[in-house]
Amino acid sequence: MKFGKKETFVTGLALLAMFLGAGNLIFPPMLGLQAGDAFWPAILGFIVTGVGLPLLGVTAVAKAGGDLQVLGDRVHP
Numbered sequence: 001m002k003f004g005k006k007e008t009f010v011t012g013l014a015l016l017a018m019f020l021g022a023g024n025l026i027f028p029p030m031l032g033l034q035a036g037d038a039f040w041p042a043i044l045g046f047i048v049t050g051v052g053l054p055l056l057g058v059t060a061v062a063k064a065g066g067d068l069q070v071l072g073d074r075v076h077p
Contacts, residue, residue: 018054 003011028046035042064071 015058018058019051023050 027050028043031042031046032039061068061071064074
């Protein structure tokens with residue numbers, strides 16, 4: 001499947017919005033402040049849940065053929 005410039009741009013904006021939303025800009029400084037001495041474990045947990053899980057979701061949909069319905073049908077038709 002070949003994407004044009006418009007589809008590539010829209011997909012790029014969607015991925016940017018998913019990975020760099022307001023929660024990813026506001027939450028980490030507050031998280032670091034409240035974590036105190038446990039700063040690095042808190043940041044590691046945030047990276048895993050805030051970046052790792054969305055990346056895993058994008059990868060799962062891509063491997064399923066790029067269609068969320070196809071991915072859902074693998075669980076139960």
